[in-house]
Amino acid sequence: MAFDIYESPAFARLFRAYTGSARSVGIQLTLASEQAHAATPLxxxxxxxxxxxxxxxxxPTVEGFRLSTRGFKELTxxxxxxxxLASLARIKELDPHGPWREGAAELLAATRETREANSPALWRDLxxxxxxxxxxxxIADMIDYSCVLTERVLERSLQDPAYLTAATVRRDFLEGPSPDLPVPLNRIxxxxxxxxxxxxxxxxxxxxxxxxxxxEDAMVIIAGRQGRPTAGVTRDSNSVAxxxxxxARGRLPERNLLIAPHAPVFxxxxxxxxxxxxxxEPDYRRLWSGVRATCELGEQMFDGYPRFEPSRSxxxxxGPGTVTVSEMPAVTGPTDWFALTSRLRLVLEDPRQLLSGAVTxxxxxxxxxxxxxxxxLFIPGLDGEPYPLSTATGVAGRNHSRGYDEGEAS
Structure with a gap:
């Protein structure tokens, strides 16, 4: 189907004069801004x-911080x-005769292999x-316990498929209360x-x-996709930001940080x-300079009107009476388990969030x-927890931590 659209040559020329050509006023503004920030750290x-x-x-200098760093896959x-385990319970609920058994068997085998490989020497020396x-x-004790707990639930589920439900996963694995759950997996x-x-x-x-x-003058860009396709596109949902x-300890102006999910990525x-x-580097400098140059026109054009001031939520x-949240809740300290666990739920349910950014x-x-x-630091879920006998270390009931003073500043 053809569209007969008339375009006025005069209006088209006017459009290009500002924004539609390589020599337009808008491009010249970007280039001038880019030149003004040529020596600014980016x-x-x-x-x-x-x-x-x-x-x-x-x-440039480069620091790897996620996939290229030690321990990321092991912790993840x-x-x-x-x-x-929650996914297996959901798969079984949706299709009782579906592939949940195969998934459970593979997860069980991988968990057993991980428990065998886990040791203090692995974490300390390798x-x-x-x-x-x-x-x-x-850490080795915590991981050993996590594997033993997972194996127990999987073995019982494979022996008795009726056992594997969302309710039993919560009761016997994630949260409790259960007499055989000294440390819920939510804490881990x-x-x-x-x-x-x-x-x-x-x-x-x-x-x-x-x-x-x-x-105070630094230019910052968070470039490209961060985690799942919908995640990390706001300051409050981006853990790296x-x-x-x-x-920066409060010295970086909020306006100087841009999140650009469609920017090129090296x-x-x-x-x-x-x-x-x-x-x-030229593409990044032009991107930052062009965006900021347009934003800065606001002060030039609308002096006397309220200015936009970006801020973090x-x-x-x-607490137990809270029904819904729309942003990451505050954590009052490393033993604020209601807030910490609420964050686990939020990063799953909110597509804006990075799953690994729950407490970053x-x-x-x-x-x-x-x-x-x-x-x-007091590490919630690791320090002060009563982990039982560990095949990784051979020590029973060890409490690895200094205590946490509830009155400490968070």
Whole structure:
């Protein structure tokens, strides 16, 4: 079907004069803004790496922080045990004669293999995460317990299919109450997310502190897809943005951070492909400069009217009487289990959220509050929990933590 649309040549020329050609006024504004910020440090975060472009053609420096870092898959594998069992129960509910048995058998075999591979030596000598130093035995015990608990539920489900329901997964695995559940898996999911967030935050805060950036003028872009296709597109739902703000310690203006899900993304940095990272600097500088230049016209054109001031949402406190939340709830401290578990539900139900970002902002802020020293942090779900006999360490009922003072500042 053909459309007969008339376009006035005169109006088309007027359109191109501002925005529709390479020499338009709008493009010239972008180029002028880009030149004005040519020496300004530019930070670009992708889903796996963070690059600093110092400006004036100086080569970038890159810090890997997610898929390319130690322990990510190991921690994520344990984090997935809760959703995996809940998914099997849901598959069985939807199709009792469907493939849930095959999935359960594979999960059981993989869990057993993981338990055999897990040990303090694995975490201390092979994975070697600096921020976990001194906690390797505690982590090994927690993972051993997680595997034993998962195996128990899977074995019973395969023997008695009627057992596998959402209610029994909650009662005997995720939450309780159950006499055979000294530590609910919800707490372990929080612990693994916190450990990931603590390591991410510790490394990035250390990196940024060493750079000694002029945060008041820094340009920041969160580029490309972050997690699932709908996630991380706002400041409040983007865990990397939260870590950057924590590292800046309040000095980075909110307006200087842009989230650009459709921006180009450089390849994951492997230590050798710095040229590929450098090649995108002009595109990133033009993107940031063009967006900010247009935004800054507001002050030029509408002086005397209220200005837009971006801000991060205030965290709302939640308790047993809270029915709904629309944003991440506040966490009053590392033993605020209602808020911490509510965050687990939120990151599943809210498509804007990064699943691994349930407590990243909380972990990063705890690091800032404790001089970026991971050894000073109380890790919810790991520290102070009564983990039973561990085949990984051979120690029964060990409590690995200093106590947590409820009166401590969060």
């Amino acid at each position: 930070i670009v975060a992708t889903s796996s790496d963070l690059a600093l472009y110092p400006g004036r053609g100086a080569p 594998a344990v984090s997935h045990l809760g959703p995996a 994975i070697r995460i600096e921020s976990f130093a001194g906690r390797e035995e505690a 999911m929080v612990a693994t997310f916190f450990l990931f967030g603590m390591d991410l935050g510790h490394r990035l805060i250390t990196w940024f502190d060493d750079l000694d950036l002029p945060w 939260g870590v950057i703000h924590a590292a 390849p994951m940095y492997d230590g050798t492909n710095l040229d590929a990272v450098s090649a995108l 205030a965290r709302r406190r939640v 902002d909380f972990a990063a802020q705890q690091l800032v509050d404790h001089d970026n020293d991971p050894s000073k």
